[in-house]
Amino acid sequence: MSDPVPIPIAEYERGSKKTTRFIRTNTTTIMATVFPPIRWVVPGYVPEGLAILAGRQKLGKTWLAIDWALAVACGGIAMGAVECEQGDVLYIDLENGHRRIQRRIETLFPDMRHRPDLSRLEWVGEAPLLNNGFLDALDDWRLSVAKPRLVVIDVLQRVKPPGNANQNAYESDYATLAGLQRWATEHGIAVVALHHTKKGGAEDPLEALSGSNGMSACADTTLVLDRDQNGVTLYVRGRDVEEKETALKFVGGNWTLTGEAADVRRSGERGNILVTLEEAGEPMSPSDLSHVTGMKNGNIRRLLHAMTKAGEVQKTGRGQYIHPEKAVEKRSSA
Incomplete structure (x- = not known):
């Protein structure tokens, strides 16, 4: 079925006064209409x-x-x-x-x-x-x-x-x-x-x-x-x-989609934490990492919890974290 043809706006006489009509379409007509898909x-x-x-x-x-x-x-x-x-x-x-x-x-x-x-x-x-x-x-x-x-x-x-x-x-x-x-x-x-x-x-x-x-x-x-x-x-x-937010990469005049922005951003934040822990001379707390990386303390705590479960970082002592390679070095030298 094609789009319904609405009653056109028109002026009509009501006594000596001209009145304008609304264009009205019944809900049943709208619901029965088959619209073409979005192009x-x-x-x-x-x-x-x-x-x-x-x-x-x-x-x-x-x-x-x-x-x-x-x-x-x-x-x-x-x-x-x-x-x-x-x-x-x-x-x-x-x-x-x-x-x-x-x-x-x-x-x-x-x-x-x-x-x-x-x-x-x-x-x-x-x-x-x-x-x-x-x-x-x-x-x-x-x-x-x-x-x-x-x-x-x-x-x-x-x-x-x-x-x-x-x-x-x-x-x-x-x-x-x-x-x-x-x-x-x-x-x-x-x-x-x-x-x-x-x-x-x-x-x-x-x-x-x-x-x-x-x-x-x-x-x-x-x-x-x-x-x-x-x-x-x-x-x-x-x-x-x-609604969505996508990550892109620009190389040699070409834009390329690299994934959902939240996933790429999370991956980048994890990488930032790992690099910071790797360069650190001692274990770091979430507050230490927040100060060095500029990331929000709450975000870092959530990521550290997930990274610890995934074996990407290791917890050492109360509220202290270390890069897994540093943990191996520490055990080897002990």
Whole structure:
């Protein structure tokens, strides 16, 4: 069954007064409707609709967006692990220019003999503002290609019009992106807009976006690329996306998924504890390890308990821990 056709909004006469009707759809009709499945462009990360990819400057957002663009244009693999359906891609690059684009592609595919067919990936170097012909230009592209699937805007700030003096920042940002979000949703195309995060970050990744919360509120999906002492992570949350945080590795222009961020972070913290115990001249308490590593005392206590059960560290005395190799050396010298 196709989507139900709602009663259109219409004015009708009630006496001498015109009244506007709501569009109403019965719950039974909605529940009986068979909707098409969500169209994934990068499965698990980027569905159809408007997505914002945010991160600090020089962290590699453009390389990640190019990775997605190439995977879709070639029907290849994104981030070394995610298979993408082939389609047409428009990359609106407003910062780099064709020379730098060429260098990036050559970095990713240095041997021309093994370079895939990239003809379904097109580039744009100039674009009007979102409120001044941008959507018309997008629609012209959509109608000119066989299978439009992905648009990348690098960066959003270059096509974002000035704020409206009659609106607060939230209202202005939401209104600015609303038309782009409707266009992407209506046509089943993913639009990924690159954006920056605030200095200092935030407790909630969505609060880290530069500007007001109107951006993440309007977007269907928000992705935040970040780096901490344990490496780089990609956080994703959205209307049609299961919230998750994944660890990535960046080598030679290529982003590669390395696992769930929590698992990788836990592994990195365990490694930090082992290195610290190995370098220590004597057993250490959780407080000692917290002071040296900068990790939270509670986290260290939980990890030490698990590591002791796994034989990764040994407990010696009350609340003191030692690297297993140090324990062997101690027994050998006794």
